[in-house]
Amino acid sequence: MPGSALTIAVPRGALFGDTLDLLDRLGLDTAEVRGNDRKLLFGDVGIVTMRPSDVPTYVEHGAADIGITGKDVLLEAPDRDVYELLDLGFGGCEMVVAARAGDDVLGESLRRLGRVRVATKYPLIAARHFSETGRQAEIVTVKGSVELAPLTGLVDVIVDLTATGKTLAENGLVVVEPIVTCTARLVANPVAHKLKAAEIDSLVERIRATA
Known part of the structure; x- marks a missing residue:
């Protein structure tokens, strides 16, 4: 957050293209960013690209003033001290519970064992969902292809994003x-939201105007 430039944390991956398209509509030429440069400065705006899960960390600690990431990332990191300013509307996915087709493993496991075993990359979201729906769940955190977990018998169901x-x-x-x-x-660092209120509020209004 040093200096007067507004620094934006941009997520690589599924949201990357739509995020850069948005910045283009705001008048920024993102051609060099699309070439995988990690940090660039366009006049009074700096762009840093990173994994979506890292965006709240960079924004919270002031390495970026604002950032764009998925709601799933924010739900999985509820303790991050960032302000959620705007639903940008793109990158829509559904967080779901999924199981093998034709099986009632969810109901069967609950009846037989009193709990369900769940594989996911989103352990907090999964645990919260089953707790709020009054069911006991054993959460198994996986990093790779979560879809394989029920097929191998590791778990009964998975919790994952699907588009x-x-x-x-x-x-x-x-x-x-x-x-x-x-x-x-769109999320903001709380301190930057005060010290750079005019710049951030102006950017938010410009984003709303492009919607």
């Missing part, structure tokens, strides 16, 4: 419960 359902279907899985819809969000 089209294609990957689930390719692995013989179906959605059994929706949890929450996740879209891209």
Whole structure:
């Protein structure tokens, strides 16, 4: 957050293209960023690219004034001290509970064991969902292809993000419960939101005007 330039943390991955398209509409030429440069300065705006899960960390600690990341990232990191300013509307995915097609493993496990075993990359979201729906769950955190977990018998169900359902279907899985819809969000560092209020508020209004 040093200096007068407004620094934006931009997520690589699924949200990258839509985020850069938004910045282009705001008048920034993102051609060099699309070439994978990690940090660039355009007049009074700096852009830093990173993993979506790192955006709240950079924004919280002031390495970026504002950032864009998915709602799933924010739900999985509720202790991050950032302000959620705007739902940007793109990058829509559904966080769901999924199981093998044709199975009632969710109900069967609860009846037989009193709990369900769940594989996920989002342990906090998964634990919160099952707790809020009054069911006991054993959460197994995985980093790779979570869709394989129920096929190998590791777990009964998974909690994961899906945009089209294609990957689930390719692995013989179906959605059994929706949890929450996740879209891209604009977040701000609390201190920057005060010290650079005019710049950030102006950017928010420009984003709203492009919607």
